[in-house]
Amino acid sequence: MRKNIITTLSGIMLTMFILSCSKGDKGAAGPQGIQGPQGAQGPQGGLGASGPVGPQGIQGPTGPVGPAAPAPGITYSSWLAATTWVTGGTGFNTRSSYVRTAPGITAAVLSKDIVLAFIKNFPSLTPTLNDPGLLLQFIMNQVAALPYGEADSRFFTPVNSNVSYLSEWSFALNNPGSITFLHKSAASPAINYSADNLNFSQIQTRYVIIPAGISGSRIISGPAAGYNVQQIKQMNYEQITALFHIPENGTNEK
Secondary structure, eight states, rough: OOOHHHHHHHHHHHHHHHHSOOOOOOOOOOOOOOOOOOOOOOOOOOOOOOEEEEEEOOOOOOOOOOOOOOOOEEEEOOOOEEEEEEEOOOOGGGEEEEEEOOOOHHHHHHSSSSSEEEEEEEEOOHHHHOOOGGGGETTTTTTEEEEEEEOOOOOOSSSSTTTTTEEEEEOOOSSEEEEEEEEEEEEEEEOSSSSSTTTTTEEEEEEEEOOOEEEEEEEEESTTTOBHHHHHSOOOOOHHHHHTOOOOSSSOOO
């Protein structure tokens, strides 16, 4: 019986020991450890499926039509100020001339092609009955095809001592590589309207070369097909530039 009592006491003591060793309350969290090294990059993911096509946008407005290209074979010079006029003569025989270098006017051109010449910003006749000093004034941006002339209807018949006058513009093709612009003035009484007493340096000059393509007297090819040479020479500047699609400025001369 004593042995049973000892055994029972031993069991009670073991139980109490186990209970005394049970887990207590959770302690405070410790400090965070240092960050470990970055892991290796993983493989690239596969390409995703394409999204749906978006709707078509609204069509924009049509742009303006650009200028037509110059007619094939046409040569046109730039506008160039005529600064070196030479004047001679007096009264009814006053003459002024300006020689412009023109590389496009070759010996072949002189022998068979059509050359047209123009002036711009030239003095125009504006008769004033009571003020002869205002007979001439420069008309800026006005273009004339040469030859071109203006005359007072009273020319050679002065009325009440007023001036009557004549002004003629032309050009000459004397040598390859140049073109000469000419002005003749005449007045009654004898007053010189020339480069000596007018600022002719405001005048600008231009020329156009139309290649040969003539059968008989008519042009047989290009935009001017069907016209004869005289008809071409009688056209004004606006008609020529429109027919051959010549730009307002610039040159294609080589």
